[in-house]
Amino acid sequence: MPDEPLELRPMRSRDAEDLATLRLATAEAGLLTAIGRRPLEVFFRLAADDPDTIGFVAREDGPLLGYALCTTAAVRLQRSAIRSSPRLWLAAAALAIRDPRLLGSAIRRLRALASPRRVPQDVEPALRLFDIAVTQDSRGRGLGRRLLDATIAAARERGYPAMGLSVLADNERALRLYGSSGFVPNQRGVRDDGQTYITMRLSLRMSGEPEGSDAGS
Ligand SMILES: CC(C)(COP(=O)(O)OP(=O)(O)OC[C@H]1O[C@@H](n2cnc3c(N)ncnc32)[C@H](O)[C@@H]1OP(=O)(O)O)[C@@H](O)C(=O)NCCC(=O)NCCS
Numbered sequence: 113m114p115d116e117p118l119e120l121r122p123m124r125s126r127d128a129e130d131l132a133t134l135r136l137a138t139a140e141a142g143l144l145t146a147i148g149r150r151p152l153e154v155f156f157r158l159a160a161d162d163p164d165t166i167g168f169v170a171r172e173d174g175p176l177l178g179y180a181l182c183t184t185a186a187v188r189l190q191r192s193a194i195r196s197s198p199r200l201w202l203a204a205a206a207l208a209i210r211d212p213r214l215l216g217s218a219i220r221r222l223r224a225l226a227s228p229r230r231v232p233q234d235v236e237p238a239l240r241l242f243d244i245a246v247t248q249d250s251r252g253r254g255l256g257r258r259l260l261d262a263t264i265a266a267a268r269e270r271g272y273p274a275m276g277l278s279v280l281a282d283n284e285r286a287l288r289l290y291g292s293s294g295f296v297p298n299q300r301g302v303r304d305d306g307q308t309y310i311t312m313r314l315s316l317r318m319s320g321e322p323e324g325s326d327a328g329s
Contacts, residue, residue: 123167
């Protein structure tokens with residue numbers, strides 16, 4: 113639309129503050145919203161400069177309208193962000209008091225990220241769509257699709273063989289977006305908080321290319 117120029121471009125470290133705002137605005141109440149801005153800003157600053165991470169943002173004139181980020185380094189980035197914020201443990205405790213069902217998962221997640229011996233085992237493929245989000249008012253206008261398309265194209269260009277993701281089974285909008293972009297469901301599981309999730313995988317190989325080794329991911 114000529115009167116609403118949309119900027120879709122790779123994420124930069126100076127987007128970190130705006131990305132933290134966007135992420136907090138689009139997150140459901142939970143550990144993420146309890147931890148405060150600081151670790152999120154650190155996470156996005158590191159992610160924007162990380163060679164194993166691909167991120168895109170969408171912006172019109174004002175604030176960011178959406179972003180998508182995929183990475184092979186989610187654990188490393190989250191650990192660095194967590195170490196920057198001792199307040200996280202307090203946030204987990206506060207969360208547990210408000211919603212005791214979340215205590216187990218919050219503590220497990222933080223311990224896994226804090227200890228080198230507790231690295232969560234990412235199943236293949238190693239490149240994961242870590243997150244995609246569009247502000248509430250801008251949904252349904254095709255931004256999510258454009259962000260995802262740009263991320264997939266960049267991943268393919270860099271030679272990654274596949275992209276994986278995990279999505280809650282009741283997130284119909286995201287499931288439709290992923291399905292129509294070629295992601296295929298492969299597993300179902302139940303999170304600590306009782307919510308069912310689905311893992312999905314997209315092959316990034318061009319048709320005719322063999323599904324061989326995943327070198328480069
Ligand atoms: C998922 C999300 C990123 C999609 O962004 P969006 O900008 O609304 O998506 P788009 O407008 O590009 O639409 C993409 C597809 O979503 C589906 N969709 C869009 N609006 C929908 C609606 N109201 N109901 C159901 N599906 C819908 C359609 O399949 C659409 O494809 P189409 O355009 O070919 O019909 C956005 O809804 C969001 O930020 N959700 C909250 C965060 C989230 O759940 N992220 C995913 C974590 S796994």
